[in-house]
Amino acid sequence: MSLKEYLGIEDSIVPKLATGFGGGIGRKGSLCGAFTGSIMAIGMKQGRTDPKDKEAVSKVYAKCQEFWNQFEKEFGSTLCYNIIGVRLDNEEERQKWLASGGMEKCAKVVERTAQMLCDFVNEMK
Numbered sequence: 001m002s003l004k005e006y007l008g009i010e011d012s013i014v015p016k017l018a019t020g021f022g023g024g025i026g027r028k029g030s031l032c033g034a035f036t037g038s039i040m041a042i043g044m045k046q047g048r049t050d051p052k053d054k055e056a057v058s059k060v061y062a063k064c065q066e067f068w069n070q071f072e073k074e075f076g077s078t079l080c081y082n083i084i085g086v087r088l089d090n091e092e093e094r095q096k097w098l099a100s101g102g103m104e105k106c107a108k109v110v111e112r113t114a115q116m117l118c119d120f121v122n123e124m125k
Helices: 013-021 033-046 054-075 080-084 091-099 102-123
Strands: none
Touching: 013 033, 033 054, 033 102, 054 102, 080 102, 091 102
């Protein structure tokens, strides 16, 4: 089950929004796409509907920080490059990574992140 299904979101906008997250945002090795998507999901679950609602913002920020800490504890970093150790914007490195099963390793990070996020969202108040 996808997180979109888990949260009951029927619109196809979520995959469109998340398309560029892979490889640490467009293969630049920055924030892990699974982590970034998780932050979006936290906002979808508990985010503000009124731009002036400072209390809702504070609650979501606290939840994002809490999830950040859990993610870092699990993977050692929130940065794609630090997690996989490869520059995906370098085609030669990317091809070696792919040949060595890199996508499968990344899929495991995504799967574990989804499990963590589901548990986290279930516990949110």
